[in-house]
Every structure is written in C-alpha cells, then in structure tokens.
Amino acid sequence: MKVETTEEGLRAVDAAKNSLTVHTEGWSPGGSAPSLDAALRSLGLADSWAPDVVLSGTVERLGFPAVYTPVHDVDTGETYDLGSGTGPLTVPDGSYVLHAETRVDAYVRFDGRATLEKPDYERVTVTFPEETAVSVGFRTVLQADPDVVTVPRTVEGVATALSTFPAGHRTATADRSFATMRGRPPRVEFGESTGIPDAVDERCDDADVRVVVPDDLGYLFPVASFAHYVGAEVAVEPGAQPRVETPGRTRLLPTLPAFQDEVGRLLERTFYLDCVVRDAGPHGSGLSVVSVADDLGLDADSLYAASPGGRLEAYLDVPFEEASDRFPEWHLSMAIDPRYEHVPTLSHLLSNVPHVRLASSTALAETEWLDNSLSDFYRGGAREVASVELVQPDLGPGRTHGWLADGVPIDTFKTLTEAYDNRARYLDAAGDPISVVAILNDTEMREEHDEVADHYRRRAEALDLDITLREHLTVDELASVFESRTDLVHYVGHCERDGLRCADGYLSASSLSESNAQTFFLNACGSYHEGIELIRKGSVAGGVTFDEVLDSQAATVGAMFARLMMNGYCVERALDKSRRRIMTGKDYAVVGDGTHVLTQTDDLVGTDIRVDRRDDGRYDVRLRMGAPWIAGGFYRPYIQDGDETHLMGTELEFTVSRTVLLDYLSYADGPVVFDGDLRWSDAVADALDSSDR
Numbered sequence: 001m002k003v004e005t006t007e008e009g010l011r012a013v014d015a016a017k018n019s020l021t022v023h024t025e026g027w028s029p030g031g032s033a034p035s036l037d038a039a040l041r042s043l044g045l046a047d048s049w050a051p052d053v054v055l056s057g058t059v060e061r062l063g064f065p066a067v068y069t070p071v072h073d074v075d076t077g078e079t080y081d082l083g084s085g086t087g088p089l090t091v092p093d094g095s096y097v098l099h100a101e102t103r104v105d106a107y108v109r110f111d112g113r114a115t116l117e118k119p120d121y122e123r124v125t126v127t128f129p130e131e132t133a134v135s136v137g138f139r140t141v142l143q144a145d146p147d148v149v150t151v152p153r154t155v156e157g158v159a160t161a162l163s164t165f166p167a168g169h170r171t172a173t174a175d176r177s178f179a180t181m182r183g184r185p186p187r188v189e190f191g192e193s194t195g196i197p198d199a200v201d202e203r204c205d206d207a208d209v210r211v212v213v214p215d216d217l218g219y220l221f222p223v224a225s226f227a228h229y230v231g232a233e234v235a236v237e238p239g240a241q242p243r244v245e246t247p248g249r250t251r252l253l254p255t256l257p258a259f260q261d262e263v264g265r266l267l268e269r270t271f272y273l274d275c276v277v278r279d280a281g282p283h284g285s286g287l288s289v290v291s292v293a294d295d296l297g298l299d300a301d302s303l304y305a306a307s308p309g310g311r312l313e314a315y316l317d318v319p320f321e322e323a324s325d326r327f328p329e330w331h332l333s334m335a336i337d338p339r340y341e342h343v344p345t346l347s348h349l350l351s352n353v354p355h356v357r358l359a360s361s362t363a364l365a366e367t368e369w370l371d372n373s374l375s376d377f378y379r380g381g382a383r384e385v386a387s388v389e390l391v392q393p394d395l396g397p398g399r400t401h402g403w404l405a406d407g408v409p410i411d412t413f414k415t416l417t418e419a420y421d422n423r424a425r426y427l428d429a430a431g432d433p434i435s436v437v438a439i440l441n442d443t444e445m446r447e448e449h450d451e452v453a454d455h456y457r458r459r460a461e462a463l464d465l466d467i468t469l470r471e472h473l474t475v476d477e478l479a480s481v482f483e484s485r486t487d488l489v490h491y492v493g494h495c496e497r498d499g500l501r502c503a504d505g506y507l508s509a510s511s512l513s514e515s516n517a518q519t520f521f522l523n524a525c526g527s528y529h530e531g532i533e534l535i536r537k538g539s540v541a542g543g544v545t546f547d548e549v550l551d552s553q554a555a556t557v558g559a560m561f562a563r564l565m566m567n568g569y570c571v572e573r574a575l576d577k578s579r580r581r582i583m584t585g586k587d588y589a590v591v592g593d594g595t596h597v598l599t600q601t602d603d604l605v606g607t608d609i610r611v612d613r614r615d616d617g618r619y620d621v622r623l624r625m626g627a628p629w630i631a632g633g634f635y636r637p638y639i640q641d642g643d644e645t646h647l648m649g650t651e652l653e654f655t656v657s658r659t660v661l662l663d664y665l666s667y668a669d670g671p672v673v674f675d676g677d678l679r680w681s682d683a684v685a686d687a688l689d690s691s692d693r
Helices: 036-042 155-168 198-203 217-230 258-280 292-296 308-316 340-352 372-377 417-426 443-458 475-483 528-537 551-565 571-579 658-668 681-691
Strands: 002-005 009-013 019-025 053-065 071-073 089-091 095-100 104-111 114-117 123-140 148-151 187-190 210-213 233-236 243-246 249-252 332-336 355-358 361-363 390-393 400-404 434-440 465-471 486-492 499-502 505-507 517-523 541-545 588-592 607-613 619-625 651-656 671-674 677-680
Touching (some): 019 123, 155 217, 155 233, 434 443, 434 475, 443 486, 443 551, 475 517, 486 551, 517 551, 528 588, 619 658
Parallel strands (some): 332 400, 434 465
Antiparallel strands (some): 071 095, 095 104, 114 123, 210 243, 619 651
C-alpha cells in the first residue's frame, strides 16, 4: 500500500492499483492522535479491519466518496449512519472510528464531535468544530498470499486439502457472509506426503461440521464451496452415502447428479440465512430481508455467535423454501471438469462462494447461431478466420457462469487455470498509473478507435490512467506491446487464421515469449484462439470474438466496453452489457477470469439500471447493484426514501417523477437501459430534457 499527500488530500493506492483519495481541509501531518489500533481492538475489529498504513495529523474537514460511512462509538458500540439522507448528522462528544467502505477502505479515529453530510450525493464530508487530531488508516481488500498445503495426488489427498480451506475465514460468526470476512483458502500443491503448516492446522481444529462423500473427485468439486463456507471437515469413504454431519444430526444427501443441486441449495440456505442473522450483530445494517428470521422462527440474537454447525442445524429445521424468493439470484456458477490439475484453482475461487458444478454440455443447435449467409456483411467481407466449435453448456443457477473445462461454450466465460495464477504478476506496481494502450490497425475503423480513446481519456484523471494511442503497428511492434507491462490492450483491427493483422503481416500470440497485458479486448474477427493463447502466456482476462463481426456492431461493442471497464465493471459484465446492444452479441465472449476487475467505481460495484416510461408521465425504475466477484455485501440506493439496506444482487423497483429521475441520473454515472436501448445516464438525461421541450 502506498499513501501520498496530494493537493486534494491523502491518496492511497494498493498493489492492484485500486485507489482512494480522502479529501482534506486544514491537514497538518504528525503530532499525537488517538490510537486507531486500540479502538479497533476495543470494537473487536482488530483482525478484520487491521489497516495496512496509518497516518496521524490534525484536520478540520475530511471528504470521502459517497459510500457507506458508518461511525462507530468506541465505548458503547453504537453506530451512526447518514442512511439514504443527506444530513447533517452530528455525533456527540465521544470516541469514534469512521469506516469508509470502498475498494480501498479508510478508517478515521477521532475524539469529540463531528458532523456528517452528503450534500450532493457525490461526497460524504466530515466536519469537526475545530482543528482535531485524527488517525487515518487505509486497508486494501486484496488478500495476502495464503499458506501452502501439500497433499498426495489422490482423492483422499484432495479431501484433506478441502478440509484446510476454512483456515482463510476471519470469523466463525454469521459475519462470515461478508466478503471481507472470507479470506482466501490455502494454496494446494501435490507431493509425496501431506504437509500442513501449523498455522493452518490451528485455524481448522474446531470444525463442528463434517461432510462425507464417496471416494470420487466428481463429488469433491461440487461440495467444495459449501464445505468451505461452513468450515467443514471433508472425508471420503468408498461407497459412502453422501451426508452432512453436525453435532446434533446427520443430513443424508442424494448421489450424483442430484447431489450437486442439493449441496447448492444447502449453500444458498446457509449463506443467505447467515446474512439475515448477522444483522443482529455489531455490523447490522438494517437489511430489508431481516424479517425472514422472525418469519421462519429463527432466534437471530442467539444464532449470531453460535458455531457454524449450530447455525446449520437451526437453518435445516426451518422451511427456507417459503422465503427463498426474497433473496437475490446467486451471483456466480462455475462449471468445472473434476481433474486433479483443477484442484489448486479452487483456492482462488471459493472465498467468493460460487456454485461449483460438474461441466457438461451438448452440441449447439443450429438455431442458436446466426446463419452464415450474413457473412458477406461482416467486417471486411468474407475472411479466413480461425474456426471455433461451440457447445451449449448445461448451466446451473446463477446470473453469471464460468467454464473451466474442455470445449468452447456460449453464454459463459471460458477460463483456464493460468488465469488465476497470472493475477499475482500484476500486484507489484502500487502507485503506478493504470496503463492503457489503444491500437488501430485498420484505418477504416478509425471512428471506433477515436471513440474508444475518448472514453479512456474521460476517466484518465480520476483513475490515474496512462493512455497510449498506436496505429498501424508491425508484427514486432504489436508483439512488443503485449510483451511489455500493460494493464489493458484494446486492439481494433482484423484477425485471420495466422493471427492479428499488422502492417507487415500477422502476429500469432503463440509466438510471444510471454504476455504482460493484464487484460485485453481483441475487437477483431475470430480472435478467440489468440485470446486463449494470451491467457496461457500471462494475461488474466479479455474479450474476444468467435466469428466475423460487422464493422458498425464491433464499434458499438468496443466503445461501450471501454466505458464500462473504466467505470469498475468486471470483464464479463462489461462485455455482456456491451454485446447486448447488437444483433450478433453471441459472437463475443470473455476468456480467462471473467470476474476480474481492472479499475474501480466509487460505488464499489456498478449498478444495473432500467428506466421505462409510464402512461401517467412517471417512470418505472428498476435497480440492481451486484457483481459476480463479490457476494454478501449490501447497498442502499439514493433514489429510495427509507434507510433499509438490500443484499447485493437484489432488484428494486421504484416509480418516480421526471424530476426525481433526472436528479438520480445526474449522479448515477452508469449504463441505463432506457426504452429498450442501452445508453449512458447522461445521454438518458439529455433525452428526457429533449422530450420535455
């Protein structure tokens, strides 16, 4: 973590180049300030909120992005929160810790009074009555590289590894449903014997849930996410009846294939009821689903700190099905071939509690794809593009789907084990600008290139972007771009069987010594194979095409993708939203880790917004904040009147006047589906203004 003093205030940047600027007025560094560490210990948050860097000084006013900024009384545990209002909210004399929750968290320790306001919904200000001594801490959401466990390359060895995965958890309470409380599981390596570090063993010695399955990898993969979340010991027995054992009961499970559906339902039941129960703890936020506890007869106060096994027993005793439709659709489902080489990847995946399912697919029906007769209208006419044999995946529950298996699926991101290992390559440049290279290798596509470049420039100052525009690169020049350290390469041009077209030939990604482009978008005909090779050579994720694409439609997708990537959307969401704007959207796909996020948004994750006109002059607005890379968080949209919060992924509906809608759009700064077309919020506001004239 790097922290520097700028003209605006204190700017912190982590290893993934996530940044946060705390605006300051009257800041003077140094001096004696109340201890942040001592306050966090008093609040019982020393482990989960431990800052990476702490600065001391005196200040008159602080400013934060308009995010959730509760103020916790160190002595009483009481929490003050602006809620959905703008304030002012004054906290009385006391000892406090303020928490600003962004991609880089900030904490402020102060004594005395303070007034919080959100005057324009774009910033939260904290004003002190006089110059006040404060400690300001910053913490990255990035997780430290975990310990390594070594196990034999056997089914029993994999079960042993899964049993160590809960060591990453930071709590045994229902607060485990917060993403920040689920650390990454240990890494797995295969060896001749079992080796488990003492620190890992100690953190797993109180498991009171046991999962028993037959000695078959086909069972271990689907059960991995549930077992990890509840902190279970995993055991294999030849011919065993699958079951879950808790201190007071045994729950029998069906065999495959129904087994994976049942453990998925158990995961959702346990996770979502933990979200409800945690509202009884010190981090309660007034969730809109909190009444589910009473409806199902759950004693949230006693269950909050109960053991995972105790909570699971209580959850199994209630009819969750009667309330399940009050919770959001699951955020992520990963289809995985059950192979030993895929076991280490589970360590990267499970802290995000995805559904894990066995990969299966069927041949793609002809009706699923555009007729080849359209090919004459595609970019540049008929072209020799590399063919891709597509399959129809059997998708499990979830809004977003990943595929770690053979075959090339539609409607999912196709990932590789290398994508997750490659992430660490890009975590050594804290403080450096985010580097973007936009390449135009076809003069006919200049309009797309210029619009893409404009979107990158718009966010350049806010994100500290270093933007480079290149044209008509040779093979060697394009190879140098990919082999040089870059955060995003956006290629606009052509791709044929021999590779990406250059001024003097074709670049095949297989010829690269390595790829140091963290993410990429190959907006060119049939670029799938080149994208896959970039992942194998070192990249994390990128957008590609399966076939030939129309010039105009490629330009539409490319421009929207650039804007979404620069506004904190993960690669999969950015491309999915972009491709929905065109008729041939299924020609676009993501390779690598589709949940990967390159930049940030002040709202932590982007919001899905849909606006529809009503006959009475008002507007129906549907909102959903959520992303496949985070589960268990909550949000409170500015457009609502009350202070209740909602789980990430929950869709909300409002009917508002034109004035209220325009006010909301003025600070939404995101994509909006308006009258069936995806536009940016400012364009929707302009359209509303025009229609009223």
